[in-house]
Amino acid sequence: MSENALFAPLPEFSRQAHVSSLDAYRALCAKAEQEPEAFWAEQAERELHWFEKWNHVFEWNPPFVKWFVGAKTNAAYNCLDRHLETRADKPAILFEGEPGDRRTLTYRQLHSEVCRFANVLKSRGLKAGDRAIIYMPMIPEAVVAMLSCARLGVTHSVVFGGFSAEALKARIQDLDATLVLTADGGWRRGKEVRLKDAVDEALKDCPGVKNVIVAQRTKGQVNMTAGRDHWWHELEAGVSDDCPAVHLDSEHPLFVLYTSGTTGKPKGILHTTGGYMTFVVSTMKWVFDLKEDDVYWCSADIGWVTGHSYIVYGPLAAGATCVMYEGAPDYPAWDRWWQIIAREKVTILYTSPTAIRALIKQGDSWPNQHDLSSLRLLGSVGEPINPAAWEWYHRVIGKGRCPIVDTWWQTETGGILIAPMPGAIALKPGSGTFPMPGVLADVVDFSGSPVNDGAEGFLIIKRPWPSMIRTIWGDPQRFEQQYFSRIPGIYFTGDAARRDKDGYLWILGRVDDVMNVSGHRLSTMEVESALVRHPAVAEAAVVGKPHEITGQAVCCFVTLKKDVSSNHHDLAQDLRKWVAHEIGAFARPEEIRFTEALPKTRSGKIMRRLLREIVTSHTVTGDVTTLEDLGVVTKLAAQHDED
Ligand code: WTA
Numbered sequence: 001m002s003e004n005a006l007f008a009p010l011p012e013f014s015r016q017a018h019v020s021s022l023d024a025y026r027a028l029c030a031k032a033e034q035e036p037e038a039f040w041a042e043q044a045e046r047e048l049h050w051f052e053k054w055n056h057v058f059e060w061n062p063p064f065v066k067w068f069v070g071a072k073t074n075a076a077y078n079c080l081d082r083h084l085e086t087r088a089d090k091p092a093i094l095f096e097g098e099p100g101d102r103r104t105l106t107y108r109q110l111h112s113e114v115c116r117f118a119n120v121l122k123s124r125g126l127k128a129g130d131r132a133i134i135y136m137p138m139i140p141e142a143v144v145a146m147l148s149c150a151r152l153g154v155t156h157s158v159v160f161g162g163f164s165a166e167a168l169k170a171r172i173q174d175l176d177a178t179l180v181l182t183a184d185g186g187w188r189r190g191k192e193v194r195l196k197d198a199v200d201e202a203l204k205d206c207p208g209v210k211n212v213i214v215a216q217r218t219k220g221q222v223n224m225t226a227g228r229d230h231w232w233h234e235l236e237a238g239v240s241d242d243c244p245a246v247h248l249d250s251e252h253p254l255f256v257l258y259t260s261g262t263t264g265k266p267k268g269i270l271h272t273t274g275g276y277m278t279f280v281v282s283t284m285k286w287v288f289d290l291k292e293d294d295v296y297w298c299s300a301d302i303g304w305v306t307g308h309s310y311i312v313y314g315p316l317a318a319g320a321t322c323v324m325y326e327g328a329p330d331y332p333a334w335d336r337w338w339q340i341i342a343r344e345k346v347t348i349l350y351t352s353p354t355a356i357r358a359l360i361k362q363g364d365s366w367p368n369q370h371d372l373s374s375l376r377l378l379g380s381v382g383e384p385i386n387p388a389a390w391e392w393y394h395r396v397i398g399k400g401r402c403p404i405v406d407t408w409w410q411t412e413t414g415g416i417l418i419a420p421m422p423g424a425i426a427l428k429p430g431s432g433t434f435p436m437p438g439v440l441a442d443v444v445d446f447s448g449s450p451v452n453d454g455a456e457g458f459l460i461i462k463r464p465w466p467s468m469i470r471t472i473w474g475d476p477q478r479f480e481q482q483y484f485s486r487i488p489g490i491y492f493t494g495d496a497a498r499r500d501k502d503g504y505l506w507i508l509g510r511v512d513d514v515m516n517v518s519g520h521r522l523s524t525m526e527v528e529s530a531l532v533r534h535p536a537v538a539e540a541a542v543v544g545k546p547h548e549i550t551g552q553a554v555c556c557f558v559t560l561k562k563d564v565s566s567n568h569h570d571l572a573q574d575l576r577k578w579v580a581h582e583i584g585a586f587a588r589p590e591e592i593r594f595t596e597a598l599p600k601t602r603s604g605k606i607m608r609r610l611l612r613e614i615v616t617s618h619t620v621t622g623d624v625t626t627l628e629d630l631g632v633v634t635k636l637a638a639q640h641d642e643d
């Protein structure tokens with residue numbers, strides 16, 4: 001498919017869409033650009049409930065921003081209480097567990113669960129300003145956990161269940177959390193993921209945690225520490241479901257989500273309440289064109305930002321019916337997703353290119369066995385979608401009828417910043433198309449000057465938007481230095497992009513040392529620091545290597561300490577296991593290459609760029625004039641042929 005392939009919105013889609021023409025899209029953008037305060041105030045008033053209104057819409061002291069200053073609101077109230085008058089008996093969550101168990105929670109039931117559990121938290125002494133870690137499988141209790149915290153103003157940090165005890169520990173410590181919400185385990189490909197065991201391991205070094213509340217999911221054997229650990233169902237028994245939502249400041253910290261940066265230490269991205277909620281609920285309508293009778297399914301995990309904004313806060317604030325599935329797409333067979341879509345009559349599916357590529361590989365007969373005619377819109381997130389994956393998604397899943405919204409955003413942006421409004425924008429496969437209203441995106445060079453159309457540059461956002469990162473938890477200097485120092489006062493995304501002659505934005509990938517493996521962000525430095533903690537390793541350099549399914553795979557170049565004389569095959573296995581133990585199974589390296597030396601500059605910096613070239617093209621063509629020892633590179637490039 002050529003870059004100029006253009007898919008105009010079908011008239012029947014545009015006719016019913018929230019934003020139904022290019023002119024309507026442009027009018028929204030013009031208003032947001034020219035009168036940002038009036039524009040966002042209108043959105044906030046229309047889409048959310050406020051206990052008290054703001055004094056002013058935003059306050060911008062670069063790099064710090066505040067939205068809806070002086071207002072009082074509550075995220076859980078907006079996701080639940082506000083719907084009780086009009087949608088109490090509408091399903092909020094259609095849950096399916098991997099073993100096949102199902103549960104429906106209406107808005108009334110979810111509200112009641114959240115109030116009850118918030119009362120449990122209150123009785124354990126939790127209050128606004130405290131911090132809780134959520135380390136749970138994809139079960140409704142995870143949503144209840146998030147919303148119960150939000151109801152009280154307890155700032156939550158969800159840690160993806162695939163992270164190891166080590167990674168969990170680092171996050172608990174960085175956040176000074178006093179509460180951990182977890183489960184005995186969860187189901188993944190028929191196996192139990194033993195979450196509580198990992199919590200026990202992590203808590204050996206976290207004396208600040210006073211309460212651990214454990215939801216029962218797998219009924220596996222777990223150890224409970226007396227005085228600290230409690231069963232969710234036992235604490236909840238007989239507790240009242242009357243628990244008024246706390247009136248919180250618009251800037252009250254809603255959650256911290258850790259993500260990989262360019263150092264070994266993950267960054268705690270802080271999001272607050274009023275602005276975040278305004279933006280995520282707005283994009284549910286603009287991008288997903290959400291309507292009252294849609295059945296919406298985002299296949300992400302709540303442990304990533306996509307789960308926060310587009311499984312929990314956005315869709316529930318918009319009053320959507322959401323499908324939630326616990327397990328793997330191939331369990332027990334590769335048609336699990338298509339079965340769910342047919343049965344629940346899913347209308348909107350939001351997933352990742354990695355998932356799409358994995359599904360393509362299994363052949364069309366899996367989706368073709370099921371009735372997918374309920375689908376009306378498809379979404380993609382987390383990484384660039386390649387034309388072949390786009391074409392298959394469009395033809396085989398969407399039957400040529402469903403627009404695909406390719407959504408570009410980041411943990412730091414809180415919500416979708418660049419994506420087509422499907423009733424208004426003609427699609428180009430692989431392009432995120434245009435920014436949301438009020439998002440002033442540009443492509444610039446090193447000095448911050450816009451580059452010509454067609455040229456590559458850095459993607460920046462010139463004005464703050466409501467769901468922007470507020471700071472890095474406990475490290476405002478790193479926040480400023482990471483995002484606002486390249487071009488002072490301007491948000492630097494870390495992605496390269498290009499704008500074509502029609503103004504369409506094409507995202508080209510990271511310009512820093514961040515890899516994207518299966519749409520999951522992973523820092524090369526994080527993996528390197530894990531490797532050098534291993535007793536046999538002297539030095540390590542890690543790069544992302546192109547991979548057919550996962551986009552990138554982790555490739556490690558390792559030099560060993562002098563006295564190590566172990567079998568390379570066994571040691572490679574050992575190091576893979578070690579990284580999985582230190583970070584999580586999703587970070588397990590695909591490839592370990594042992595080498596006598598790493599290519600370095602004369603000042604001793606590892607030249608990852610050369611290693612990237614070696615794993616991508618098996619040769620080195622770039623500038624090597626600063627390289628200390630050219631022999632190292634020729635050896636490494638040649639090594640591939642021996643493998
Ligand atoms: C990449 C995920 C191309 C990008 C929501 C970004 C994308 C990083 C897209 C953020 C897309 C995300 N097209 N690249 N549609 N969406 N990315 O924080 O490099 O896990 O900077 O947030 O993923 O990853 P994060």
